Amino acid sequence: MTDAGTKLWSLSASEASRRLEAGTLTSRALTEAVLARMAEVDGKIHSYIHVATERAIKAATKADAELKSGRRRSALHGVPFGVKDNYDVAGLAATEGSRLRLGHIPERDAPVVHDLEEAGAVLLGKLATWEYGTGNGGEYFDLPFPTARNPWDTTRFTGGSSTGAGASVAAGTASFAMGSDTTGSVRLPAAGCGLVGVILPQGGISGDGILPNCYSLDVPGPLTWTVEDAARVLDVLARPDDSYVRALSRQVSGMRIGILRGPLGRFPAPDASMSSAFEEACAVIGRLGAHLEDVRLPMPVSECFDVTRLIGPAESAAIHEAELRERPGDMGFALRDKLLAGSLVRAVDYIHAQRQRRLIADAIDTMLRPYDAIVTYGPLHVAPRLGVEPEMSAFTVETCLTPFNLSAHPAMVQCTGYSTEGLPLAWQIVANRGDVVSALALAAAYEQATPWRQRRPRLES
């Protein structure tokens, strides 16, 4: 890894925006720098499925002209971004990472894409994804596009299913990216690639125009380099009454924070590096003045995972039933495996899983309510070697992410340092519904107090 220096591709979205506003940087220069970074390194990490170069240059030129005439649409004006290939963009191929969708070109933009472009952000292209934004935890190298690789170590997995979103922001082939999360698909690649990844409860950001994976759990979310970057994206997409960016300066001193280490159930203890980084991160926010109290999840984390293992495949099988009936041989192993499993879930068990979800959600809500936020593990392991079992499945399955998909609370992951091999470590911050700003403020204060944003992966030849 290397010191990020001052290369334009390495600017956070927020720093780029400040320079654009001050007139010391143009969107065209920034966009061209990021495109040049892509040309230099994307052959190693495969973060993109489709790059829309001409469209991006045109949008950047327009953004510059507007800035020159005094029009700044938002705090993302002129900042380049990518979207996971399950987002619809009018006129651009949306393959969803699948040979089932080769040649599919949507006629309309997903509202997220529309809103970001209306805010002046510059779309660079479509990012790699596990097929249909889902999978079974493994990697089988059987899709029509190269597998995205982790910029911190290209022999390793990014985290899925928003694989290209994680790779691109870490590598500087996008200033920020949009992914989607059903049981961790924003937060897992964010953790694996050393980023910030945030999800809000359903309805916080529109999921329209994104290929569904699980109606009752899917949420879109940003992957960014810094917490402020995430707040800027959420300001555009969630349209809070009070700007999340302005609220980042909220004092951590006096915040009541729950520390949640389990019970993990049948999942193993976290890697030693992950665990020690978590404890040190807790100490950091303690030194910032947060009141720390131990809390316990009302049920084992692995039980929450099991609930998602009935809900997710069953809904996916319903959503993609036609493809499983007509073209099962054209699917990759992971998607087909999930749809076959979902076809076997009894309706009775699905309903019990949704009943159990409600009990879990209510119990977690009760646990959380006395606190401004809780901090807990994200994944329990560092990014695994790509395609190597059982490392892959352990990384994707053994996480503390799914309880908060089930409970529909705002949740985010953040880098808490690096392992001795230089792989990103992460924790998760969860807030009460309607109060994501507490999580963002806590994460921003932690980020300011630690040096983790000063490193970038080394990918240059």
Add this chain to the structure above:
Amino acid sequence: MSQKKPSLVEIEAFAHRYGLTKLAPEHIARMAELAVYVGDLGCMLPRPALKEHAPAATFMPGKQC
């Protein structure tokens, strides 16, 4: 508790019953393996204590960020 793995004939009949007529033999074989896993998951899932515990399909938090 682990369920008995269904025979390939049984699982193929199940698949055909629900319109999955284009599965290759290896898909059928994999489905038979998955049937045990999925069946176990369903059986192990805790059951809510009261009939009044309604499913989360009615649990839609809406725009609460």
